[in-house]
Amino acid sequence: MKQLIIGNLKAQIPIIQGGMGVGVSRWRLAGSVAKEGGIGIISTAQIGYDEPEFETDQLKANLKAIKKHIDMARTIADGGIVGVNVMVATRQYEKYIKAACEAGTDIIISGAGLPIKLPELVQGYDIKIAPIVSSLRAASVILKMWDRKYNRTADFIVVEGPKAGGHLAFTKEQLADRQFDFDTIIKDIINHVKVYEEKYQVKIPVIVAGGIYDRDDIRHALDLGADGVQISTRFVVTKECDAGEEFKKAYLKASHEDIAIINSPVGMPGRAIITPFIKKLAAGKIPIGKCYNCLEHCNPKEIPYCITKALIEAVKGNIDEGLVFCGENVYRLNKMTTVKELINELVY
Known part of the structure; x- marks a missing residue:
């Protein structure tokens, strides 16, 4: 399969390991995926839950743990790509982003809300940023805002479908609809992204997430025009996963x-x-x-x-x-x- 190239970052395989919290994807899983040529992602959601001060000062524990887990992932990543997932819904979101930047993350993926201010928060750092979206409308809003307010665009986009785990940006009716047409959403977003690729003269990879289980699913996403996939559930039952x-x-x-x-x-x-x-x-x-x-x-x-x-x-x-x-x-x-x-x- 092809490589996944995001600006000056080059992953040997087109797989991003999804950020799973609390504590499911931390340094061991992310570093191991990066070592094998994928992109390893650490979830920052209550990442410091097992730090000594967590019960008395969650923010301090979590900010300390962000640096700790990025540093530890690097020790086993063998030069591979390590990033973080930070939910927009996180209280003190800006401080989490800054902590990840200062710790030297390669990538920040941000969903659970619209990461409108993300470009401002990473200014001065060579970090690739991506929103997680589940509709053409959400992708359009974010790309338009980043373009107008910051004169920049996304480095890549993660398009998450209704088969994903955790929080979902779909109604219960959509989730129950077995005929829900996620393929068309993917293709519409890919076409919409081309406008910004032309304006900024860059490639903006589109990553498909949610329900990617096997090689056939990866092939299907790539055949639709996507540049890679994000996989979460399958990585949980690996020896390296950080969960118990x-x-x-x-x-x-x-x-x-x-x-x-x-x-x-x-x-x-x-x-x-x-x-x-x-x-x-x-x-x-x-x-x-x-x-x-x-x-x-x-x-x-x-x-x-x-x-x-x-x-x-x-x-x-x-x-x-x-x-x-x-x-x-x-x-x-x-x-x-x-x-x-x-x-x-x-x-x-």
């Missing part, structure tokens, strides 16, 4: 019937494995004992549960009390593997 073993086992045990679309406190639907925690939610609100100040527009008095606590419990292995986000194809997983073995299966 019980988290990985939950992926391997999941059947098609164990996957549900849930309501997230952030106001978006999300795809997750049905755990005892999810079943408990059906009975009503789960009391929140502590606010971790993780998301903008999150009021502990109104939300049904604390998403930070639920995600931390899951990644630590306490599945009964945890929220386990997953992609639609999680039920197809049947064995543990390694990053190298997985990439060989997908590409070579």
Whole structure:
């Protein structure tokens, strides 16, 4: 398969490993993917959950952990490309971006909202930036704003479809529609991007995410005109994934019937494995004992549960009390593997 070239960055294979939080993709997974020729992405969502000061000062713990995990990923990446995923919905978003810049990240991917100010926040750094979008409208708004306000464009774009894991920018009706035409969205965005490629005389790679499981899925995305793919779910059941073993086992045990679309406190639907925690939610609100100040527009008095606590419990292995986000194809997983073995299966 072809290389993925983003400006002066060159990945040997057209695969970006998706940023999965809390704690699922940190230094070990991202560094291992980078070593094998892909682009490894560290999720900054509550990345410092296991730092000593996390319970008393989440921001300090997370900002420290961003540098720590980028540095550690570099030690095993063998010169490969290491980036971060920072959610726009993150409280103190600007500080997370600055911490990643100062730590020397190669790439910043940003979704869960429109990263309108991202170009301003990375000024002075040679860092490639990309929004995550799920519609032509979102892509159009971001590219137009970056063009008008900052006289620049995206270095690449991640187009995330309805089969992805975690938070989804689709309605429940769209997610339930088996005939939903994501291919047309991809092609429309590719065509729209050409306007900015011509204006700025650059190549803007389009990356397809959500439901990419095997070589055929990668080929299909490339045949549509995309330049690469982003894969998340499959990397969870690798030896190098930073999540606990019980988290990985939950992926391997999941059947098609164990996957549900849930309501997230952030106001978006999300795809997750049905755990005892999810079943408990059906009975009503789960009391929140502590606010971790993780998301903008999150009021502990109104939300049904604390998403930070639920995600931390899951990644630590306490599945009964945890929220386990997953992609639609999680039920197809049947064995543990390694990053190298997985990439060989997908590409070579």
